[in-house]
Amino acid sequence: MKTLTIIQPDDWHLHVRNQAVLKTVLPHTARQFGRAIIMPNLKPPVTTVAQALSYREEILQALPPQSDFNPLMTLYLTAATSIDEIKKAAESDYIHAFKLYPAGATTNSDAGVANVKAIYPLLAKLEQHDIPLLIHGEVTDPQCDIFDREREFVESSLTEIIQEFPNLRIVLEHVTTCEAVQFVQEASHKIAATITPQHLLYNRNALLAGGIRPHFYCLPILKRERHQLALIAAATSGQPKFFLGTDSAPHLTHTKENACGCAGCYSAHAAIELYAEAFEQADALDKLEGFASFFGADFYGLPRNTKIITLKRSTWTVPASYGEGDIHITPLRAGEPLNWKLQS
Ligand code: DOR
Ligand code: ZN
Numbered sequence: 001m002k003t004l005t006i007i008q009p010d011d012w013h014l015h016v017r018n019q020a021v022l023k024t025v026l027p028h029t030a031r032q033f034g035r036a037i038i039m040p041n042l043k044p045p046v047t048t049v050a051q052a053l054s055y056r057e058e059i060l061q062a063l064p065p066q067s068d069f070n071p072l073m074t075l076y077l078t079a080a081t082s083i084d085e086i087k088k089a090a091e092s093d094y095i096h097a098f099k100l101y102p103a104g105a106t107t108n109s110d111a112g113v114a115n116v117k118a119i120y121p122l123l124a125k126l127e128q129h130d131i132p133l134l135i136h137g138e139v140t141d142p143q144c145d146i147f148d149r150e151r152e153f154v155e156s157s158l159t160e161i162i163q164e165f166p167n168l169r170i171v172l173e174h175v176t177t178c179e180a181v182q183f184v185q186e187a188s189h190k191i192a193a194t195i196t197p198q199h200l201l202y203n204r205n206a207l208l209a210g211g212i213r214p215h216f217y218c219l220p221i222l223k224r225e226r227h228q229l230a231l232i233a234a235a236t237s238g239q240p241k242f243f244l245g246t247d248s249a250p251h252l253t254h255t256k257e258n259a260c261g262c263a264g265c266y267s268a269h270a271a272i273e274l275y276a277e278a279f280e281q282a283d284a285l286d287k288l289e290g291f292a293s294f295f296g297a298d299f300y301g302l303p304r305n306t307k308i309i310t311l312k313r314s315t316w317t318v319p320a321s322y323g324e325g326d327i328h329i330t331p332l333r334a335g336e337p338l339n340w341k342l343q344s
Contacts (some may be wrong), residue, residue: 002313004285004340009272009292011036012175013134013194013245015264016071018058019211023101024323025250026062028268030069032342034305035297037134037245038071040099041108045076049088049095056094071097072300078111079118083125087148087343090129096300097132097171102153104140106219107249107263112136112170116157120164127168132300134171137180138220147204150220151179151205162187174199174247178230183235192299195235195244197274198265198332203228215263218249235291236284243296246271253321253328269322269331272306276311276340310343 011029016022016035016089029036040046046055052073058221059071075081075089082100089095100119101112115118126133128278137158138149158172167190174194175181180187184193198218207216214224234242248271249264256262267274272292297304318333 003343004098004276004288005308006289006311007070007293008032008034008307008309009244010034010077010172010296010305011246011248011271012243012296012300013037013039013247014268015039015041015247015249016059017250018055020325020327021250021252021329022059022062024327025098025248025266025268026059027064028322029248029271030063030067031344032272033069034307035070035072035302037071037096039178040074040076041101041106043108045078045108045111046074047076047078047081047111048085049092050073052095055094074099076101076111077113077119077122077133079113079115081119081122083122084130086122086129086131090131095131097134098126099134099136100135100280102138102140102157105136105138105149107251109136117162123161123168124166127165130167130169132245133168134172134173137172137175141271146221147223149174154180154183158183161266162191166190169247169299173245174220175231175234176223177227181230181234185239191243191297192241192243193234193240194247194296195231196245196247196265197267197271198222199228199231200235200278214256214258215265215332215334217256217261217263218247218265219263219323232278232282236279236282236287238287238290238297240290240298241301242291244275244292245296250329254325255331265332266322266329267332270318270333270338272309272311272342273338273340274332277338280340311340312343313339314341314343315339
């Protein structure tokens with residue numbers, strides 16, 4: 001039986017929500033990953049250190065007994081973020097980054113930043129304190145074609161931010177285009193990117209061919225195949241600029257199977273298995289450990305994990321749904337087989 005043993009991975013981009021959804025999804029992440037960067041786009045968003053610390057407590061309470069999973073907290077950047085809050089974040093052992101959502105770009109981004117230039121004084125503070133800035137890199141201009149929004153953001157806002165703040169550490173989250181990949185490759189070592197399992201495994205045909213499949217709808221939206229191929233090449237390249245970030249984003253099934261469905265793919269139930277499949281298809285399983293377990297920790301300046309996990313090549317069927325009572329979450333690959341299984 002074929003097995004793959006690697007140092008325990010971390011998830012550098014994760015949505016766990018709160019309350020009942022948190023309790024449903026967190027054990028899925030905690031059984032695989034040592035740590036995860038927790039996204040702050042709750043309703044209302046997590047904008048202060050005090051809010052992040054209480055959210056962290058809620059997450060720790062929701063963990064299975066004996067779990068040593070470590071949630072790495074982030075703050076949601078807004079036009080109203082104060083310089084003092086950035087200083088407090090820099091002094092906290094628990095806050096690892098700020099997240100920039102262009103206002104209206106995605107789920108719960110209304111409180112985001114409408115004018116990126118207006119928050120340059122805040123970016124200067126992040127640069128000064130060496131706190132990473134995590135970016136949802138899409139323009140929000142309604143005139144801009146949804147398939148071009150990432151490329152436009154990279155060419156306009158991101159290029160300017162990097163020129164203005166050359167020492168600011170930036171993670172361009174969930175890259176989806178060959179233009180974003182090339183930009184990150186050519187940028188300094190301060191610039192990195194996360195890649196999701198769905199963008200490695202699928203392109204927009206999965207979303208739109210033969211019927212609209214809402215469980216493949218996420219933002220940035222799946223692109224055409226040549227972009228998928230560029231992402232696979234980047235993830236399996238062994239370049240430390242590219243690392244694992246699932247962007248697992250649970251939504252209740254009825255809010256996705258809807259005339260106006262929510263954006264987000266739920267992948268935490270089988271994240272490392274989905275990545276293993278993508279790397280195996282690219283004949284690059286030997287590159288999985290760097291991408292999943294080393295490069296993110298190195299970028300964030302955190303120690304690499306020391307435990308190991310083992311994946312076995314054995315087929316299992318993903319449940320149609322997770323949750324109980326009112327909570328129903330349809331996972332990526334619901335009801336379909338996966339060929340890798342994490343050993344407990
Ligand atoms: O598809 C997405 N869902 N993209 C995001 O950027 C946010 C996420 C969510 O929070 O649901
Ligand atoms: Zn996200």
